Amino acid sequence: MLNTFIIGASGYTGAELAKMVHTHPQLNLAGLYVSANSLDANKPVSDLHGQLKGIVDLPLQPLTDPAAVAAKADIVLLATAHEVSHDLATIFLSKDCQVFDLSGAFRVQGDDFYTQYYGFEHQHQQWLEKAVYGLAEWNSQAIKQAQLVAVPGCYPTASQLALKPLLEANLIDKDQWPVINAVSGVSGAGRKATMVNSFCEVSLQAYGVFGHRHQPEIATHLGCDVIFTPHLGNFKRGILATITAKLAPGVDAGKVAEAMQQAYQGQSGQHAVRLLGEQTASIQNVVNTCFCDIGWKVQGQHIILTSAIDNLLKGASSQAMQCINIRNDFPQLTALV
Ligand SMILES: NC(=O)C1=CN([C@@H]2O[C@H](COP(=O)(O)OP(=O)(O)OC[C@H]3O[C@@H](n4cnc5c(N)ncnc54)[C@H](OP(=O)(O)O)[C@@H]3O)[C@@H](O)[C@H]2O)C=CC1
Ligand SMILES: CC(=O)N[C@@H](CCC(=O)OP(=O)(O)O)C(=O)O
Incomplete structure (x- = not known):
């Protein structure tokens, strides 16, 4: 033990x-x-x-x-x-x-x-x-050797898990920066009372426009610049990121599906991503679970992805536990499902 x-x-x-x-x-x-x-x-x-x-x-x-x-x-x-x-x-x-x-x-x-x-x-x-960046599905070889794991932020987890399969397969036209709009529940701000997260103040609004610290975290670890706008919503937990990107010339829905499946499908039970295909991801289906649900739809040269996580779990604690499991050669979802 x-x-x-x-x-x-x-x-x-x-x-x-x-x-x-x-x-x-x-x-x-x-x-x-x-x-x-x-x-x-x-x-x-x-x-x-x-x-x-x-x-x-x-x-x-x-x-x-x-x-x-x-x-x-x-x-x-x-x-x-x-x-x-x-x-x-x-x-x-x-x-x-x-x-x-x-x-x-x-x-x-x-x-x-x-x-x-x-x-x-x-x-x-x-x-x-x-320090090794603990994006569990993408960095397991480095996590296995790490003494210090920096568990990714909640918005960066939802955003990167959706975009990374497409970027790694060179399916995105990087000249048009992917645009990430994400809404978080209030628990994302922690348990301490502040004016911003008090019951009567919380509405649905953007914050940190062009200045949020997760923009450079996402861009650095994706290797691709992005526009990122977080929003605070009037619910307790969960994040939904809706991401719009331009596909590289010649990329169609089939290539996108193949890249997604190659990234995640092969290792079922060994990772915490669930692919929804053309269905859209929703917070309700991931709250209190360790999963990131990803859906997408292609129209012409554009793709819209939706990615949902529980900010406290896949966005923080359960991803930390996945990293502990990887580092110590335990099955990756031990204590999580
Ligand atoms: N909430 C979320 O969705 C996410 C949070 N994170 C990150 O995870 C971390 C924790 O977040 P969250 O749980 O929301 O934060 P909370 O504000 O809910 O909790 C912070 C905890 O730290 C304790 N603490 C404060 N100062 C010290 C200290 N000097 N030594 C020891 N303990 C201390 C607090 O207790 P006390 O003040 O009584 O000592 C409390 O237990 C943060 O860095 C946050 O940015 C990352 C991803 C998502
Ligand atoms: C709703 C809300 O306030 N969310 C937090 C992000 C929480 C998170 O991911 O944490 P890190 O601070 O560890 O990166 C924020 O925007 O600052």
Whole structure:
């Protein structure tokens, strides 16, 4: 059994992880942590997340001595804000733990990327270079060798899983940037109350226009520029991305279907993508599952793809668990289906 610790366990993604680690046959849920001065310190996690009652009732311990936790850990899941993960990760890495970071702290290399998009200067360049991007369906060979896995963001997961098969097969005309419009439920913003995510303020609207940090994350890892516009919707969880792209000359619906099937169909049960063909993806069918559903339709030289995930699961926690499974040679969907 691998001793597994969750830092940030009182948050939305942390609570999802607690349930998964608890049910995983090869992982021992060894401890749940919140910040040293957390108002929730020492409460049972199930007091905050009632769905865990009788399943995981461990206390949320204050993280006063991360090095002491590192000494006991085989695996550490960082379900913490970007800057917190940035500061904590190396403490665990220096003690040879496997670290799976759900934040954006190690996802993108680039000179002023972190100052421009995250508002802090990255202090751990070597680990940033060594970190493996945890897009599970596409990066398993590198994940198998990784000590630090940067789990992709929620919008980047939905967007890349849809576009990557077509880009890898050279089916997209890159001169016309794919346009990604995506709507997220409010849990995407985390559990802390803010004005933006308060009940009476949430409507349906675009935000981060031309400035969201997921645009460069998507473009970097796809190797193709994109227009990306996120929207906040008045529902709790799920993301639907609707993506419009121009196909390369001579590409038809048959070639698109072949590329999709080649990318995903062959490894059924070993990955978390479900292909819908001409049906459209919907949030209802993926919420509370680890799956990304992808549908598409071709008309002339254009394709419209729809891609749906649960932002807290395939967009964060279950993708982290897929990466743990890949890294440790467990069946990829262990504890997820
Ligand atoms: N929500 C989503 O859909 C997605 C989130 N992510 C990323 O995953 C990470 C977690 O997100 P989410 O679960 O939504 O966040 P939440 O805000 O819901 O939870 C954050 C957790 O971190 C804890 N925390 C804060 N500061 C520290 C600290 N210094 N040391 C230890 N624990 C700390 C908080 O508890 P306390 O403050 O009481 O200490 C809380 O448990 C973020 O980086 C987010 O960007 C990625 C993809 C999707
Ligand atoms: C609705 C909402 O606010 N969503 C978040 C994205 C959450 C996510 O994917 O997380 P990372 O921050 O880890 O990249 C946002 O737009 O900032």
